[in-house]
Amino acid sequence: MNRTANVVRMQLINRQTFVWTPLLILSASFAITLAVFGIIAAAVSTPITEPMYSGAVQAPLWYFAVVGIQSLYLGFPFSQAMSVSRREFFTGTMLTAAGTALGLSAIYLIGGVIEQATDGWGIHGYFFRLPWLWDQGPWAAALFYFTGSMLVFLIGFLGATVYQRFGLLWLIVGLVGVAAVLVLAALGITLTDSWSAVGRTLAHAEALYVALIGVGVAAVLAGLSYLTLRRATP
Numbered sequence: 098m099n100r101t102a103n104v105v106r107m108q109l110i111n112r113q114t115f116v117w118t119p120l121l122i123l124s125a126s127f128a129i130t131l132a133v134f135g136i137i138a139a140a141v142s143t144p145i146t147e148p149m150y151s152g153a154v155q156a157p158l159w160y161f162a163v164v165g166i167q168s169l170y171l172g173f174p175f176s177q178a179m180s181v182s183r184r185e186f187f188t189g190t191m192l193t194a195a196g197t198a199l200g201l202s203a204i205y206l207i208g209g210v211i212e213q214a215t216d217g218w219g220i221h222g223y224f225f226r227l228p229w230l231w232d233q234g235p236w237a238a239a240l241f242y243f244t245g246s247m248l249v250f251l252i253g254f255l256g257a258t259v260y261q262r263f264g265l266l267w268l269i270v271g272l273v274g275v276a277a278v279l280v281l282a283a284l285g286i287t288l289t290d291s292w293s294a295v296g297r298t299l300a301h302a303e304a305l306y307v308a309l310i311g312v313g314v315a316a317v318l319a320g321l322s323y324l325t326l327r328r329a330t331p
Contacts, residue, residue, distance in 0.1 A: 100181050104189025105196075107172060107179070114167050115197045119157045123204065126153040127224055134222030157201060162244050164194065164255025169261060174331035187323050190254070198246035202239045209235060230304045237318045239306040244311035251318040258322050262329040 109115060130151040138145050168190050176186040208225035217223045230238040260268045286292055 099193070100185045101189045102289040103179070104172075104181060104186050105193050107176065108168055108190060109172060111167070111217040114164055114171075115193060119164070119197065119201060120162055123157045123201070126156040129153065130224050131218065131222065131239075134218070134220055137223075138220045145221050147218075148217060148220065150227055151222070152227075154205065154224055154227070155245075158242070158245050158249055161198070162247040162253035162256075164197070165250040165255075166257040168194065168250075169254055169257035169326075173261065173329070175325075177331045183326050183329070184323075185324055186251055191319065194247060194250045194254075198243050198250065205242045206235055206239045208289060209238060211295050233303055237303075237308065241304045241308040241311075244308045244315060247248055247315050248311050248318070249292045251315055251322060255318055255322045255325070258325045258329060261331075262319075262325050 119129075130153045134149050137149065141214040172190065173186060181189075205225050209231060212218065212223050217226075226238075230241055256268060256272075259271055286295055
């Protein structure tokens, strides 16, 4: 456990990757969104009664792919020089990512509560509190944000691990394989004339249900990452 804690501290030496850059992206997205909402509210001749929503809240989540890549690319060689086992490095890195995702989810949760209390910052503008995510309550929304952050992190981490273990060629082969599976899935849906059914399923999917599926996918990605990391060399 001491070595795992050391990995957490080692990863957090680079706070810009795990802490400050996600917060900067979130702050910039929030400020720009509020400015746009304010311009819209000032431009119309009558008071706005319909809520305005923004999808910019997802911006920090996509950056977690970069966090996953850098946590492996920058941290793994150093951890091996410290005689840390691959299992300890993996566990510590996952704990660091989970802590960062949990902190970001807490910010989203607090922001959504404030938006509800202030009626969208007084101008009916909603950045954090998106209806679909909050329909099942704040904790479902928080779980969705947390799961989304971890999923994107694990995609970046797995990609970096595959590159570290097998090289660029096999990383490209893997990406092409994933793309081929998606194309075949789309082809199958098209041939069976199932796009309407897929659309209805997606339209009626609840945030909590999607988040729980994401937890399962994240577990699979984490397992694949660990298996690949076991034989990776710095």
